[in-house]
Amino acid sequence: MPGPAKLTQGSTLKHVVYMSATGAFGLMCMFLVDLVDMLFLSMLGEKEAVAAVGFASTIMFFTISLSIAVSIAATALVSKAVGEGSIELAKRRAVNVLAFGILFSSAVVWLLWPKIPHILLSIGATGRTLDLATGYLQILVLGMPAVMIGMIGSGIMRALGDARRAMYATLVGGLVNAVLDPIFIFAFGLGVQGAAIASLIARFSMVAVSYYGVVHIHKMLGEFDLMDFFQDVKPIAWISVPAMLTNMSSPLANAIVMEHTASFGDDAVAAVAVIGRVIPVVFGGIFALSGAVGPILGQNYGAGRFDRMHSVITSAVIYAFGYCLLLCFCLYQMQDWLVSVFHATQGSAELIRFFATFVSFSFFFQSLLFIAIAVFNNLGKPFNSTLLNFGRATIGTWPLITLFSLFMGAEGILFGQAVGSVIFGCLGFYTARNYITELEEKEARDIVSSNHHRYEEIL
Known part of the structure; x- marks a missing residue:
């Protein structure tokens, strides 16, 4: 039998690190x-x-x-x-x-x-x-x-x-x-x-x-029970359908990037392909963050522990910052090895080095977006996650990579993606924190209203 809600107790940072690490290992x-x-x-x-x-x-x-x-x-x-x-x-x-x-x-x-x-x-x-x-x-x-x-x-x-x-x-x-x-x-x-x-x-x-x-x-x-099933279909679909749409935004962004990259020749395409293989391995701990934060938020939301929900968000940011700082430094140190092991041409090598030196830390801001997605998926507003992710995949990608590639060439594609991650990461995180505060204030008003009604009944 399941025990008490253990994610409502103990260090939130410890929970975030443990849940993220195990999820990252599986990914x-x-x-x-x-x-x-x-x-x-x-x-x-x-x-x-x-x-x-x-x-x-x-x-x-x-x-x-x-x-x-x-x-x-x-x-x-x-x-x-x-x-x-x-x-x-x-x-x-x-x-x-x-x-x-x-x-x-x-x-x-x-x-x-x-x-x-x-x-x-x-x-x-x-x-x-x-x-x-x-x-x-x-x-x-x-x-x-x-x-x-x-x-x-x-x-x-x-x-x-x-x-x-x-x-x-x-x-x-x-x-x-x-x-x-x-x-x-x-x-x-x-x-x-x-x-x-x-x-x-x-x-x-x-x-x-x-x-x-x-x-x-x-x-x-x-x-x-069939009647219970029909009753639960609505909340299941309410979360699942937006989550499906959210997941579809990543291949859309990749298609936009690859289409623009192709105009700069095979060297640029090869470099983006190499970077695409490196990212999931190096930043697996970031990709696992949304799945790690979700259940911690869910249990504490069910328990009405808004203080811990704020703490979970802060802990997730601390974890993401430390993870990105360490892994980006390692990536910077290993850039020559990556160029060598993938037999990159000179043109490809320049893009790989540009990513490892200047662009990789933008994944910290992408982690802020993943935290926001976890908040909205698990606290009742999954369509907000869809809007944020599709926003990043479209207006946070196409106009920026088009603009920056005019001045920076193929490097502008990577830089434009990074700028989009910064914008939508900060926007998502800001709206997610405000949403938790709104839920907290709503619960406080409901408690006051409930107590007021009880007082009137007593009188």
Whole structure:
């Protein structure tokens, strides 16, 4: 059985660091497994195989984003119920989010599976690459309900403050994938399809780990009731749908950046591709921040601990500043090694060095945006997160990179992105802090009004 709301007690900084570190480790494991996947397939000596997985990954990013969005709803709803001390409501919300996720992901698979060849063709896959990508994706998409269950299970465990077991689901999935990849690709001679089968099995291993943690350790699944499910669909969708839209903004920003970068030639495109691979590994602790702060805020909001909610925000900023300061210094020191290991040309090397020297610290301001997204997703205004992230991806990207690239060339694209991160990070953080203050003042007014009514009843 779940214990008391442990995130409402103890050091908020300790909670932020622990939840972020475990989340970052799981994310980095996923990114590293993707790199290993590509490495094994490149050993086949068939460029179409690598290209096929590249095309398929674009579609898989979309399906995984949907799973992450529903897991955000699970974390927000369960953590608030736990903070209120209503364990039965938390169990009900947990089983209903899982039911919602299974139904939703199954519907996506049913709609997506027959259209896979047409979708891949529309994004540029042709010939043998199209055939390989279709076979790969048709196997992998079948595992979307498993990914959904695994992500929701991890979200429920984070809502309880059990970030360690939430990390295990991702970690075990990554390890299973890495072990099975060479067996299915080389030993069984299945090539790209072997990589897909290995990934599919890995996703079911995530389900097993999540199920063990949620059901056997925490005993967090209540009995399914259809009327309760229909009652909970609205709050689940209210958080999930904006979170899905929020997740879609990142590929939009990347597409805008890549389109502008292409006009500066292959060296610039290669540099941006290298930076894109470095960012998730170096700044994984920042990307995990939103998922870490969310359950801490949720439990304390449920418990009415606004003092701790303000403290959580401050602790998150301290963590992000320290993390960025350390990792940006390391990145600055390692820039020559990065240029060497990726065999960067002179033009690419200049952009990589510019990013490592001048632009990388802008991720601190991006972390402020992630904190704001956590606030709005978990405290009842998820559409604010969507507006902020789409704002950064559009007016915080396109006009700025266009302007600065006129004066700075390709470096202006990186600098424009950084300026956009500063603007929207500060804007998001300011509005998020004000929103918490508004909630606190509203609760105080409600308490005064309630006491006044009781006094009148006594009289």
